[in-house]
Amino acid sequence: MTDQAGDEPVRSERTGDVAVIHAGAYLNKLSGERVERECRRRLAEGCRALVLDFRQTGLVNSIGVSILLGVIDAAERASAAVVFSGVQHQAAQIFELLGLTRHVRIAKDSADAIEQITNATAVGVAPNKMN
């Protein structure tokens, strides 16, 4: 399923209570705001976990980082887990240095992320306690 959010499409799909949102090639103010809106929409729908897929994302600028912190904050308030998947090396280093990885799980790809969430739920870990 492809959903429209804002002026340009942000690809996202939902599997049960998990929403996978695909970030574009460059996460800046414009694309970041669209991703943020989509995340908030999915949380409002009742999703218990957000998988942010960065497979195609080569660059994340400062505004992109700030917006991601806002998404993490919104997910925490909604008791939902956040998993970053497919993060490329440079972005991974930034997320690590700035402490984002303290608040999210990292997965190889979106399938791995969903598996992590499913396993955590199966052993009785609430998604928001995963991180």
Next chain:
Amino acid sequence: MPTAETTKLIHAFAALADLGEEIAATRDFGQMVRSTLHVVLGALGIRRGAVAECDAAAGELVFVAAWGLGEDAPASLSFDPLLLEESLRSSTDAAQFFERHLTLSFRAEFERLRVDLVVPLIVHGELVGAILLGGKATEEAFTAEEREVVSTMARHIGVGIYNHRLLREVERRARENRKLYEDLRALYRNTVRAFAIAIDCKDKYTQGHSERVGKYTEIIARELGWGEEEVEDIAIGGYLHDVGKLVVERDIINSPHRIDAKQSSELNRHPAAGFEILSPLHQIDDVIPTVARYHHERIDGRGYPEGLTGEQIPLCAKIVAAADSFDAMTTDRTYKRRKEFPEVVEDFRRTTGKQFAPEVVVALFSAILKELDGVTRERRFARLLGRDYLQPARCRPLIVELLDELTRVERAAAETA
């Protein structure tokens, strides 16, 4: 592969570049401040923060942007504006004032908001606002280098806010100036109208004549496609076309009998006198004295004061001449009733090309036709002539016929030329 420190430094430098771009690119103030706050937060991985603008006169730090503070963010924080004024007068600079007074006064509020770092925004010694920053995502304390990065960014953001303030001030003054200009224009127009009334007071037979001529002139000029400013100037020319009558003896103007040659010569002095009165006024457009001087000239050269012909007569004077005669024909005087509209049309048919310029007469009657056909919503002729004067069923065919004839004549003249 770059080290962690290098990567962090590159990210901070890139953030500085982003900051400059956001400050320069965004015209909307709120949007600019929100974006710059995001840059600061994202540069160092800070989870919450706000940018507040200082309103020194009101004694308030007004929150322009907040992120991650949820419902906790207040709209503003108040302080005593006199305290700032007194502090600055007693050589305490804005930074000291912020440190000594505001940081202390708002300590409890900053703790409630979980703010760890507060940086004042000071530009040219003026406190323009503050950045409030909460904890980092790493949950570590701010390092000295990070404080330096925030401080550098704060200077940029301060300048951005300062420049937006200047822009707002310039816009406010521009609005004030525009209003002042419009007020002056209105005063000018009203003064001209008052003057027109004063001119007409001298002539007991022509009450309201100058004002009506001004209005007909405006309609004709607009119909001819003149621009707004030109229309306004020529309309004023219409209002003041008879200003020269102020120097003509009242007895001559108001004579109930036919005036003799000497009196006629005296009366015919009024266009030149009008020009002499108006031409030294450098602030008014040249069209205004020109109209006063030539509005009694005729196309066939039998007019006065100079007996100009055809193209020698300025178009503005031709317009006012037609407006002047149209009003004279359509207004009751104490010594004669006004003409019925068919007679007016007939008069113009006979005199166009001799007394009046065809294109001006076409414009005048086209404007009347448009009003009768409902093309123009404003009922200006109806207001000036009285609602019953222009009966569409009777007047419309006459106007159409006149316009057809004048168009044919004009076309034939153009072909001959």
